Every structure is written in C-alpha cells, then in structure tokens.
Amino acid sequence: MSTAAAIGAPDFADSGLADSGLADSGHADSGLRPYAVVGDAIPEPLSEAAGDPVRGRAIVVNRQAGLCLLCHTGPFPEERFQGNLAPNLAGAGSRWSVGQLRLRIVDASRFNPDTIMPPYYRTEGLTRVAPAFAGKPVLSAEQIEDVVAFLATLRD
Numbered sequence: 001m002s003t004a005a006a007i008g009a010p011d012f013a014d015s016g017l018a019d020s021g022l023a024d025s026g027h028a029d030s031g032l033r034p035y036a037v038v039g040d041a042i043p044e045p046l047s048e049a050a051g052d053p054v055r056g057r058a059i060v061v062n063r064q065a066g067l068c069l070l071c072h073t074g075p076f077p078e079e080r081f082q083g084n085l086a087p088n089l090a091g092a093g094s095r096w097s098v099g100q101l102r103l104r105i106v107d108a109s110r111f112n113p114d115t116i117m118p119p120y121y122r123t124e125g126l127t128r129v130a131p132a133f134a135g136k137p138v139l140s141a142e143q144i145e146d147v148v149a150f151l152a153t154l155r156d
C-alpha cells in the first residue's frame, strides 16, 4: 500500500516524480507491470506483444470486460445501447497519441480526480472491489495494449 499515494496522486504532472519512472510505476506487490509516466502519457507499451486492434475492439464493446459503452458512444453501428456520459470515442486516435491513450485507460483519475471512468490498470486506492477481483486490474497489460491499438485506429 505504500505506493498508493504516488499512484493515485492527481498532481503527478507537477510532482517531479512523474518522469522518474520507478517512483511512479506499478509496485512489485501490486501484481502490475511497472510503467513510467512521462508528462501526460505512458510512452512504452505495457506488454511485449504488440496490441491487436481487432481484439481491442471486442474488449471495448464487451459488456463484461471493457464496459466502455456503458458511458461512451462510438463508431459501433451494431451496438444498440451506448452511453451518453462520456465523449464519443470516434476520433480518439487523432485527439490523443498512443501514449496519452494508454495513460487514460490505465488510470483516468490522473487527469480528473473525480472522473467516473474506472482505472483499468490499477489495484491500489480502490474502493468497492469484490473480493474475487481484489488485487487484479480490470484489464490485463495485454488487454490494455489491445484497447489502445484499437483506439489509435479511430481517426475521425
């Protein structure tokens, strides 16, 4: 739990810890791969294998895994029910770099401490986690990369 403050710190961009990598990475105990935040992005992939946009799309529209469409709309004509609580995902790949998208999915609360968007790759500082999910991120490192690879294809 000692890293909770560093991981959850909303003012990470100004903290000077942000660029140091280690001080701001997943902790060994957390079960997460370490990652370094640089500015408002995670420039390096979380997994060795490159993300697959087709798998990423499936995660985004999946009602159990990603749940993204609970809040977001997007270019998913086959999905009847889409959310209206969050920006349309269309064009996300033009608005954000791959590294910026990665950090937004990993932990959106770094940009807006009050965000309703869940942190998809964080295990610390969470409340209301069912016991079966305690200590596990919502998505695996590979799934994060798949989602990021898909979002990067949304150019308009």
Ligand code: HEC
Binding pocket: 060, 066, 067, 068, 069, 070, 071, 072, 085, 086, 087, 088, 089, 091, 092, 095, 101, 104, 105, 108, 111, 112, 115, 116, 117, 118, 120, 147, 151
């Ligand atoms: C519970 C609601 C909710 C869920 C679920 C959710 N998001 Fe979000 N998301 C938001 C909100 C609200 C924002 C606007 C910024 C903020 O408040 O953090 C946002 C912002 C974003 C952005 C930046 C949008 C932009 O272009 O400005 C991206 C990309 C994104 N979400 C992707 C995803 C993906 C991919 C998933 C599923 C893996 C997801 N979100 C799940 C609520 C949600």
